[in-house]
Structure formats: C-alpha cells, structure tokens
Amino acid sequence: MKYCFTWMALLALSVSALAQPAGKTTKPKPKTAGTVAPNAGSSGRNIAITLTPLKNCKVYLGSYMGTGRTLVDSAVLNEKSQGVFKGDKKLTGGIYFVVSPQMTIQFEVLMDNIQQFSIVGDTSLKDQAVIRGSLDNELFKTYTGFSVEKGQLIQQLSNAYKTASNKTDSSRLLEALNKADKELQDYRKNIIEQHPNSLLAMLFNSMKRPEIPTVPVVNGKPDSAYPYRFVKNHFWDDVLFSDDRLLRTPFFEPKLDDYFRYYVSPEPDSIIEEVKYILLSARTGKEIYPYLLTKFTNKYMNPEFMGQDKVFVYLFENFYAKGDTMILNPASRKTVVERAYSLMANQLGKPAPVLNLTDTTGKTSSLYSINADFTVVAFWDPNCGHCKEEMPRLDSFYQHKWKGMKVAVYGVNIYENEVPAWKKFITEKKLEGWIHAYQTKAAKDAEEKAGQPNYRQLYDIFKTPTLYLLDKDKRIIAKQLSLEQFDDLIATKTKKK
Template sequence: MRGFLIITALCAASLTVSAQPKPKKAAPAATSASDGGYHIPVTITPLKNCWVYIGCYYGKFRNLSDSAWLDENSKTVFEGKTKLPGGVYFLVNSQHVILQESDFLMDDKQQFSVSADTLKSGVTITGSEENDIYQQYTNFLAEKTPVLTGLQAELKQAKSKADSTRIQEQLVANNKELNDFRESLITRYPKSMLALFLNAIKTPEPPPAPKLANGRTDSLFPAYYIKNHYWDNVPLHDDRLLRTPFFDGLKLEPYLKYYVRPEADSVIEDVNYILLLSRGGKDMFKYLLGRFTDKYINPEIMGQDKVFIFLFNNYYSKGDTSWLSAKQKEFIFNRAYSLMANQIGEQAAALDLVDTSGKAMPMYALKAPFTFLIFWDPNCGHCKETVPRIDSIYRAKWKAKGVKIYAVNIDEKANDAWKKYVKDNHLNGWYHTYQTKAQRDADVAAGRANYRQLYDVFQTPTMYLLDDQKRIIGKKLTIEQFDEVMSAKKKQP
C-alpha cells in the first residue's frame, strides 16, 4: 500500500511535526520589539542550562517556531526582528515535549513575559491583554472540564433510565454554563482574538423547522440550515485560525464528515467554496489545498478522486502552488495524469496485451456484461491472498453471470513464476495477459502512456470493474464490494 498523507505538509510550505528552528542563544533582554519584531522573556522552573522552544499549532500539525537557551536562573528571551504569526502557541522543553497546559496567545503586541513551572500545569502571562482574557477562559475550562468528563463517565455506567435522565440533565446544564461563559466573553471582548476563535467554533443554531405541504415538520431543515450557515462566522482568510488546536478537528473535519454529501460533485462544490473563502489567507489557503489533496488523492469512497482532479485542474495546473518544489509538483502532476484516465463512468483505456502463449489478447475483444480487470504480480504477497478469493467468487457466482476476468501480470521478468502460479492454482477461464518488452518499448517510442499510468497501477493488486461498454463502474474496492456493484447494476432497468 502506498500513502499520500504528506501532501498537507507539502502544501503548507513543507512544515512537519518534527520541524524545528536552528538553535540560537537568546539575545540580551534589553532588546525591544518596537521595530516590529517580538520580545518575550520566559521563565521555566526548575529547568536550567538547556534549550527550550516555543511552538504553534498548524492545523493537524504542531511546529516549533523559535529556540532559546535557558540560563542557570531558568530564564531566557525569545525574540526576533519579524513578528511571529498570530495564533495559539505553547512551550516545549529540551526533549521536545510540550509543557502541560502551556498554551498562550500570540497577538499583534508581542512584548509580554511568560512564566511556567514544569511541576505544575498552566502558564502565567504578564503584559498582554489578550492573554488576560484567554486566561479567564482557560481557568473556567480547568474547572468545568473535569465536571463534564466525570458526568460523561457516569452516563456510561448508569444502571437505570432515571439515572441516565438525571445525568443527562446535569450535562445539559453544565454545557449551558460553558456556552454562556463563552458568550459572555464574546460580548465583553468582541474585538479580541479569543472572541474570533470562539465565534469560529460555534455550530449554527437552526430556528424552528417549517411545516411541509403535508403538515409534517421538515426533519431535514436543521441539517440544511447548519450546512448553509456553517461558515458564517468563520473568516477563513484569517491565518490565525489555522494556528489553533481546534480549527481542523472541531470545525473542518466535522463539516466534511457530517455535512458534505459523498458524491464527488457535491464534495467539489463544498471544497471549492471553502478554498475561495480562504484565498485571502496565505497560509490557510496552502493548508486547505493540501488538506483536501490528502483526503481525495486516494479517497476512502470510490469516485472521490474526481475531487483531486478538480483541484489539479483549477489550482495546481494554474500555478497557484508556487511554494512547492519541482519534485513536489512532479509528484502531484504525475498523480493527476494517472487518475485522469480512469475516472468512474469514463471509457476504460484499451489494453492490447498478449496471453501466456504470446498470442494477442485485446481487452476490448471480450464481450461480457461485466469485465473484471486485475493487475497483479505473482511475487506479491497480497496478490497471493487476493487472487484465489477472486477465483472462488468467479467460480461460485461470476462465471454463471457471464463475467470475464482480464488479468495482467505487471512483471514480465517473472513470467515463469506467473505461469506456474496460474497453472498450480487452476485459474481457468481467466484471460491471463502481460505486456512484452517490445510493446513497452513501442509505447515509449510513440510517446504513449503505458497501462501503469492509464490505470494508476502503482500497487498490487489493482482492480477495476467495467460494464458491457467497457466503462469503469468500480475501482479499488474489496471483492465483496465489486460483487455488490454488479448486483446493483443488474437490478437497474
């Protein structure tokens, strides 16, 4: 199996979890940030004579932003000539472990001091109004979170309906207190960074659902209302949202999971809307483009790779990704070209290969209601598990339905092992083929894409299901799912 979960990092200027700045000793405390930089004296007891760091959140990632030498008095100064991006930051010890509950806000006024004790939770911030507000919130959370956690644990252990009802009521009451406190902070400090963050994580509250023509309440109204207003209070152009621990997990991911329909065209509409809203935020746009690329370049749901093709055609190929290296661009472009040729509903590319005896065996010569196409390798462990299972369902069900199996050995150097495996496992009734070296050389000489690119064959086994017109109707599913697709298609008028 191959993975593509590096794309978000690539599109986020190659930031990674392990990224860290080159260590440097802190400058003298007399230096000021009045020139537009930052100056943050820090005390971390009882640590001394070691490197420490400040880091920030970056969507799903956490990255180190600066380093400084903690002296024998447990003091240091983080400073630089250019201001740090706004967001939620944290302290990190010399072992790259984040200090417990050490979050603080980095606003536009980056001259304040931070004090922490590794034996205790939390930090003390001096000289920052934004962090004074933030401290009110974190202190309230420190009181309320254990209560909510305890009630949730009690609810799981409830032994009667009465107990469940009582605990549920307490949960509702405590959650209301938390929400009311958040609203009070927003009201009292509407221009604060915390207000921005708290407004962003809200879920829209739908009004009472209207009545349908038949007099029933429209049960779908709340979901549609939330979806249509989900991003109302979220300035996606503001990069500070990206540098928080909640944006991706508490805002973006739930939206993609619960409010976006799985059909590729619906996903495209939603992700494009989000990307357009984020265009004013340099880092947010990079992150979101990478995040969506990660999710849809090798999707969990069949056909959603069409979303990646859309991203490629509308963003990557138009030069909107100048921050990527040449190697990174090559990877994206190659993946796009491989996927373009095998989209669901499109005509399958012709395969004019030869069988075990060297005789021409064109795939389009097969006449069948369904053609099952598999690319495999006789030396591939996963293939040795999958191929017999395919043969079993072929003998039990597919053969009687007229299904034809067009199997391609992707390693012509292993032809002897391939032929032996076919014979030993009695893979009768299949159309066993491979591409000769002469055919491959002819493709190269003519500048034609080979079948590996046309069918995105970069792992084995790779499988497709074609209809009677050789259109792709299924790909990269389990054997059982391919069978379900056939059954569903048979039922269609």
C-alpha cells in the first residue's frame, strides 16, 4: 500500500457550495475497517518502522493536538533502518505522523484501535510509504486514490469554468463540476454508512460542515435567517465531544473556533450556554475535557470583548470551584483562583464595590455619596506615562461634554506614597470638578489586618489607567473601554433616557 496524504488538501477538494449537485454516485468497495480484527484486543502498541536511508538514529512519532503538534514516541533505527514504536499503552486514536531526526514530517498515519502494524518508507519518496496490518489505513488508501483522481478532475473543471466564454459552456462545466463533487461527497458518506465504527468515519464526521440550504418562503416572504439557524443546529451533527480522538486532528479546533466566531452571539449569556453544553458533553473525555476547559478559560479570562469575562467567572464557579482545579498545576491554579476573585466583584450590571477613600483635603469621600446620572471611576498613577496622557484627555471630555450631562468623575490615586506627585499633577493640569481620592497607608494596613479584600482586587486593577462607568445607582455599565467609547456610550444612554 503506497500513499501520502495531507488532510487539509483532501478536505479542500470539495466545491459543493457552487450549486445543487447532480449525477451518479460512485460507491467505495466494501471493507471491514472498524470491525473486530484478530489482534484488536492486543494491549499496548508495537509499530515496526523501516525508514531508509536513515541508520543508527532516532525517529519520532508525532500527533496533532488541537491547533498544535506534539511528539508522543520515538524509535531508534538500526543498521538496516529498522526500529519499533513500542509501549505498554495504546495511543489515543487520530492522525499521527513520522518525524525525521531533523524534525521534519515524513508522512501521516491513521492510528486506530489496532496498533500492531508496520510502516515502510523512504525520506526521498514520502508519497510512497507502505502501511501493512491496519484496516483503517487500508480503507483510507482506497479513499485517497479516489479523492486524488476526483480532485484533479474538479480542479480542471473549475479552471475551465472560470474562463468559459459563453453560457452554454458555463452550464455544461458547472454540471460536470457538481457531478464530480457529488461523487466525492457521496464516497465519504458511503464510508460513514458502511464503516460507522471506523476511525475514518469519525474523521469525516468531525470535519464536515452543514451545506447551506435554500431560503424558504414563509407567508410570502423569504426567511433569510433560516440558513443561519439550520447550519447552527446541525453544525455538530454526529460529533461526540467526549471523543479524545478529536484532539488528534488538525480540523476540530478550527471548526470549534469558527462556530463561536460565526454562530454564537458575543453576548456572554449566549456563550455560557454553548460552553456549558460542550463541557458537560465532553466530561467523560480523559484528554479532551481538560483541554476544552483550559481553552475556554484562557479565552475568557482576558476576553476580546467587554463583559465576556462573565464566562470565565461562570467557569470558575461551576467547574473549578467544584473540584476541577485538580487538572491545573499549582501556578495555574493560583492564577485562575486569583483572577476569578478579581472579576467576581466587578461584573457588568452588578453594584460597584464600595470606595470610602481620603480626598486631597484629608476628608473621607464616598463613591456612593455622589449624586449623578453617571459616574466615571478612574484609577491612575501620577507617575504612569500613559496616565499622564489619558487623565487630561478624560478631563477634556468631562469639562466640555460630560459635566453638562450630569456625569461625575471619581479619580483614585492607587499609590499612597505618591501623594505629593499626585497633588502636583492635579494642580498643574487643572483637573477641576473631580473628586480626587486615595487610600492612606493606615487604612490599607487596617484593611489587610481585618482580612478584607483591597479595592485593587475588587476593581481588577492590574494596569493603569483602569476606568469604569457607573449608572446613577452605582451599577457597572462598562469597563476597560477607551475614552471615545465611554463618550459614545454616555451619549447613547443619555438620548435613550
């Protein structure tokens, strides 16, 4: 059996989006992949490899891991270029590849439940590797031959279609193009139907995308949202999130990313529903569950859009706080826990944490004593270069627009030992009309002694300046936006009011 394959290249052969397919179906010959084989019950792995002309060196077996790659085993080749990938435990099924001593991929291999087979290859003939004793690889060999043949035909027809000079030729070429594409798609479908337990069937199911349906007409009007709903509802058909083999493919994680990018609302509650479903579905997966939990944690711990950190808080409260911190090393566990406690108190829609700080005259100034339709809370450092640029800009918005819109500004110097520099900056830049306050060292020490959380944690201040926008009841409307974005938001809410 001779073949070399690149999964993305084979997947790219499909052009089904061009038009409604038509034509005969070419069915694959029946095989027995996925059924019980004589050595299916063998424990561990024993994969003999001959890779000429390499001698007396180490070669590696690697696999995909989400969007990355990882090495999982090694074998030492002898004088005859022979070696064995051997171990007491079976490898997780998926797409693997042989790697040279120079860390270049030679060719790919399907790793199914039967891990007692042989590989013969040559570094100068990567497309002619021979695999014996693996029924899934035999099945894929047949598919590869068919798909390459159809792929070449599809490419030829596609090029001709693009340069067609008249409608007659265009129609003829489009019909032939759709026929060839349908034959390729049907070939895959037949493999899934005839060999449902095969690794190849799982791979095809996990990488397929729903075809966009025709827009139906409801009460005389086209239902333009129907294709979106249809694709979203069928995006994960026949995919089992608890299947660890999904991670050992190059297409599962990109498909997952596309799903959240194009079919899930960026509103945090919508994201939470999707994340909850996926994680609970993946719970029994030994590898994929912790991988997905970590992926979602990293994505929403410092999210792309304001308010999406609510997803991270949800993950902490419903997964990590209930025991899943065991999947983390001590350093990561500390990071997750501290970040969660920093975000819990400042979620959008929640009351802002209490601030009773000392103003420039030495008197206590309370955030909640401010009577205004909106309050901008600005945490800043008088020695921070960016703060020195942003605070005068903030004051410009306040003096020229916000003050007339019943907006108050509560500015907080986050360093109690920088009071002179703080007061000097306020005076020089004429930051007038604000409430300027800071926490004294005595107040900070008393807070720590009492075991109370500091406002730096409550307001998640890990950079300066850090800005919040509160409504008249001191509930958090927005945070971590630019001054221009705050200005637009205040204007919009003022108009609505």
